[in-house]
Structure formats: structure tokens, C-alpha cells
Amino acid sequence: MNEEFAIHWFRQDLRLNDNPSLNYLSKNHKNIVCLYIYDEVNPERQLGAASKLWLHHSLNDLNIALDNNLLIFKGNPEKIFSEILSNYKIKEISWNRCYEPWRIKRDKTLKIYLKENTSVNSFNGSLLWEPWDILKNDGSPYKVFTPFYQRGCLKFKEPKKPENCKLKLYNHKIKSTDINELELNTNRTWGKNIIKHWKIGESHAEELMNTFFLSGIQDYSEGRNFPNKKNVSRLSPYLHWGQISPNTLWHKALELEKKIDDKNIEIFKSELGWREFFYSLMYHFPKIQNENLQKKFDKFPWESNDHFFSLWKKGLTGYPIVDAGMRELWQTGYMHNRVRMIAGSFLVKNLLLHWNTGEKWFWDCLFDADYASNSASWQWVAGTGTDAAPYFRIFNPITQGKKFDPNAEYIKKYVPEIKDLPIKYIFTPWECPKDVSNSISFRIGHDYPYPVVEIKESREKALKAFSSLKSM
DNA sequence: CCTGGAGTTGTCCTA
DNA sequence: TTAGGACAACTCCAG
Numbered sequence: 001m002n003e004e005f006a007i008h009w010f011r012q013d014l015r016l017n018d019n020p021s022l023n024y025l026s027k028n029h030k031n032i033v034c035l036y037i038y039d040e041v042n043p044e045r046q047l048g049a050a051s052k053l054w055l056h057h058s059l060n061d062l063n064i065a066l067d068n069n070l071l072i073f074k075g076n077p078e079k080i081f082s083e084i085l086s087n088y089k090i091k092e093i094s095w096n097r098c099y100e101p102w103r104i105k106r107d108k109t110l111k112i113y114l115k116e117n118t119s120v121n122s123f124n125g126s127l128l129w130e131p132w133d134i135l136k137n138d139g140s141p142y143k144v145f146t147p148f149y150q151r152g153c154l155k156f157k158e159p160k161k162p163e164n165c166k167l168k169l170y171n172h173k174i175k176s177t178d179i180n181e182l183e184l185n186t187n188r189t190w191g192k193n194i195i196k197h198w199k200i201g202e203s204h205a206e207e208l209m210n211t212f213f214l215s216g217i218q219d220y221s222e223g224r225n226f227p228n229k230k231n232v233s234r235l236s237p238y239l240h241w242g243q244i245s246p247n248t249l250w251h252k253a254l255e256l257e258k259k260i261d262d263k264n265i266e267i268f269k270s271e272l273g274w275r276e277f278f279y280s281l282m283y284h285f286p287k288i289q290n291e292n293l294q295k296k297f298d299k300f301p302w303e304s305n306d307h308f309f310s311l312w313k314k315g316l317t318g319y320p321i322v323d324a325g326m327r328e329l330w331q332t333g334y335m336h337n338r339v340r341m342i343a344g345s346f347l348v349k350n351l352l353l354h355w356n357t358g359e360k361w362f363w364d365c366l367f368d369a370d371y372a373s374n375s376a377s378w379q380w381v382a383g384t385g386t387d388a389a390p391y392f393r394i395f396n397p398i399t400q401g402k403k404f405d406p407n408a409e410y411i412k413k414y415v416p417e418i419k420d421l422p423i424k425y426i427f428t429p430w431e432c433p434k435d436v437s438n439s440i441s442f443r444i445g446h447d448y449p450y451p452v453v454e455i456k457e458s459r460e461k462a463l464k465a466f467s468s469l470k471s472m
Numbered sequence: 473c474c475t476g477g478a479g480t481t482g483t484c485c486t487a
Numbered sequence: 488t489t490a491g492g493a494c495a496a497c498t499c500c501a502g
Contacts, residue, residue: 010495051490108483136500136501137501138500142499142500143498143499143500144478144479144498145479146479146480147478147479147500147501148479151500162496225481267479318500337481339480341481376499380481386498386499387479387499388484389481390479390482390494390496392482393481393494394482394483395482396483396484398483399482459483466493
């Protein structure tokens with residue numbers, strides 16, 4: 001009982017820089033203990049396989065940054081805190097807020113309980129604007145992005161500037177769970193390969209940001225649509241895990257904007273705005289992960305076809321750009337945004353499978369799997385969301401491939417079995433004449449599949465299904 | 473209350 | 488070849 005300290009509880013803020021809770025504690029306490037709890041008790045859905053891997057490496061990185069002082073537990077936070085409180089003198093417990101419905105519920109109860117025993121504080125460490133601050137004049141939440149961002153966010157306060165502190169770590173002697181005991185890492189080949197594409201941790205997020213602001217941003221507006229170009233930041237996993245703060249990115253963009261007034265920067269900022277919008281939707285419509293935001297879609301005639309779903313997951317639909325995307329996802333834990341839309345649209349509007357099946361697969365495979373962004377984006381693609389793509393907007397995977405991967409570099413990288421086809425046939429391998437395919441020993445239906453469905457036909461079927469919902 | 477403009481990311485047909 | 492309009496109608500949002 002002679003040990004005295006304050007606790008910072010790490011959650012989705014796995015960084016030391018611009019961490020509001022850490023800043024606050026450093027100003028008010030001499031001894032700080034940093035804690036992480038792997039909570040598999042409260043979530044309605046467990047972490048996906050990719051997320052677990054990312055978390056494993058993130059905790060290792062964070063622990064090193066903290067001189068091996070990161071205290072780790074597994075289980076229900078209430079139980080864990082209750083034990084700590086009964087064994088040590090805790091001056092204060094503090095954390096940065098999370099916004100997932102299950103976490104809000106958990107933290108609310110927990111806060112009431114903890115407040116009986118110590119002081120508790122929470123901060124905004126992952127959003128530019130709090131979802132409860134950005135409301136229409138009548139007090140209700142926005143459902144359309146443009147007014148949400150332009151009228152709501154931009155007319156509200158400027159996001160606060162990033163701030164760092166000197167951490168006063170307390171060299172505690174409390175027994176921590178070993179990171180390996182959390183069993184987040186995997187021995188599967190998949191896991192070993194997927195991780196090679198990333199450097200996980202706060203310092204690498206900063207490196208990526210700097211590279212992006214030196215080069216990628218310069219043609220961001222156009223280049224971000226081309227999966228083979230290096231114009232996207234690829235910071236989404238780091239943002240999700242809090243290894244970089246949105247405020248750091250926002251103000252980095254503002255700084256650059258002072259030197260050059262550029263629409264690329266404005267568009268990058270608005271992409272951060274989309275992330276805010278998704279969190280706002282999740283906060284105000286907490287059933288977003290499981291229920292159509294537009295109720296009329298509850299009656300939509302989704303099909304159930306395990307065979308189609310399996311081909312989609314494996315990247316064997318016969319449409320090269322879709323298959324390239326699905327394989328990029330499997331091989332790297334990431335998929336380029338443009339291709340996410342194409343692959344998503346294909347699942348929902350050509351295969352007519354429920355968006356929730358796609359949402360769950362992405363949840364399992366993406367390093368940036370995020371409750372808000374993943375759910376809201378799938379609802380957008382499916383047309384079931386508030387501010388969704390209109391139902392007649394069905395991506396044509398052939399046209400999209402030609403338009404956004406004109407030299408098929410992205411396709412060739414992930415679908416190497418068709419790389420020798422002449423560019424003329426690479427977007428439609430089934431149209432390659434026999435003499436041409438023979439000359440390169442390529443056999444359609446053997447080396448690469450025939451299309452799983454026909455585009456024109458499946459498009460019309462979808463339009464018909466969607467129009468059956470009219471005036472419901 | 474009423475009014476009117478607008479709505480991330482597309483496709484297809486026609487002139 | 489290319490640019491423009493239809494697609495279908497609704498809800499959102501602000502004045």
C-alpha cells in the first residue's frame with residue numbers, strides 16, 4: 001500500500017505524442033503507470049485476425065517506447081481495476097475516449113464505479129470534433145456529409161493543435177501479463193507474410209506522414225484514385241489504433257496550406273472529415289454495424305450463395321480488378337480505397353450478397369478494420385446508408401479497371417496468372433481469342449476463372465431488385 | 473410551415 | 488471520339 005501513482009489506460013491511443021490523457025497526467029502527477037487491457041469480455045464482436053496481429057506488434061513497440069514499463073492485463077477492465085485499487089494507492093485514472101457503442105456502455109458503468117474510489121478523467125484523443133458538438137440547428141445529427149463537414153465541422157472550433165509532454169514514468173514492480181500470453185500473434189503463414197508489408201508503431205506512422213506530405217499529397221486529388229500510384233497516405237491503420245492523432249495530420253495539412261493554397265490539401269482534410277462523419281454516424285446511430293440505416297432495405301431480396309462468397313473472398317471472381325483487390329487484402333491487410341468500392345459494389349450489386357457478409361470479411365482481414373468506418377462505408381456502397389450511393393450507381397469492374405489501372409500494373413501484381421495477356425484482353429480475359437491465348441499457354445477456366453456472373457445481366461437483376469423497394 | 477437546391481467516388485446511350 | 492443528359496425519386500438541410 002506504499003506505492004502511489006496515477007494510471008493512464010491505453011486503448012485506441014497507442015502513442016506517446018499528442019496524447020491528451022498523458023499530457024494531463026504529466027502536468028498533475030509525479031508517478032504515472034501506463035496500462036493496457038485486452039478486453040475480450042465486453043465487445044459484441046471480437047477483434048479480427050489482422051487486428052490482433054497489428055495489436056500484438058503495436059504493444060511490443062509501445063512497451064519498448066516505455067522502457068518495458070507497459071503494464072498489460074487481459075479480461076474485464078472493471079475486475080482488473082478493482083484489484084489494482086485494492087492493492088495500491090491510485091491517485092487518478094485517466095484515458096482517451098472511444099466511441100464504439102459497446103465501449104461507451106462499458107466505460108460509462110466503469111466510470112461510475114471507479115469514481116467511488118479515485119478520481120477519473122477522460123479526454124478526446126481520436127477525433128477532431130466530438131460527435132455531440134456537430135449537430136444541425138435543431139439539435140439533431142447530420143445525415144449528409146457535405147453539410148456535416150462544411151456547415152458543422154468547419155464552422156465549429158478549429159481542432160486543437162498537437163501537444164507533447166515529458167512523460168514521468170513510474171518504475172513499477174507490478175506483475176504484467178506477457179504480450180505473447182495474449183495470443184494475438186499467429187503462427188499461420190498468412191500472418192507471417194502479411195506483416196512484412198508494414199512497419200508497426202508510432203514512429204513509423206510519423207515517417208509515413210512525412211513521406212506523404214513530401215510527395216503523395218501533391219497529386220492527391222487525382223492520384224488517390226489509382227491503386228498503382230503512391231498518392232494515398234496508407235495511414236488508416238495507424239489512425240485507427242491511435243498511433244498518430246488526427247490533429248497531427250490536420251495541422252500538418254494546415255501548415256502546408258499556408259505555403260501553397262492547394263485543392264489537394266483541402267481534399268485530404270475532407271477525407272479526415274469523412275472519418276469524423278463515420279464516427280458521428282456510429283455515435284448517433286449505434287446499430288450501424290448490424291442494421292440498415294434505411295429501414296426499407298430490410299425487405300431487400302439479398303441472395304445467399306456460399307460458393308459466390310467464397311470466390312469473392314479468394315479473388316477468383318474472374319474480374320481482374322476485383323480479384324486483385326481481394327488478393328491485396330489477403331496478402332497485405334489493406335486494400336486501396338478505389339478498389340474497396342469496386343470490390344464492395346461487386347459483392348453487393350452483382351453477386352447480390354448482403355453487405356454485412358462483406359463487412360465481416362473486411363473486419364477480419366483489414367489492419368485498419370474500424371467499427372465506424374467499415375460499417376458506414378459498407379452501408380454507403382450497398383446504398384443502405386443515410387448518405388449513400390444511389391441504387392442505380394453500380395460500378396462496372398471492367399470500365400473501372402481500364403480507367404483506374406490503365407496499364408494493368410496493379411492487376412498484374414496481384415493476378416500474375418494473366419500478366420502475359422495483351423493489354424487489350426487483360427480486363428476481359430475471357431474475350432481473349434484462342435490463338436492469342438495459345439501462344440502464351442494461357443487457358444481461361446484453367447489458369448484463371450471465367451467470370452462468376454455476367455456483368456450486364458447481374459446489373460439488371462440488381463436494378464430490378466432495388467426498384468422493387470420503391471415507395472416502401 | 474413551405475420552398476428549392478443539392479446530394480464523394482457511375483454507367484450508358486445518344487447525338 | 489466525346490460530351491452531355493438521363494437514370495428515379497427521395498430525403499436532407501437551410502433559409
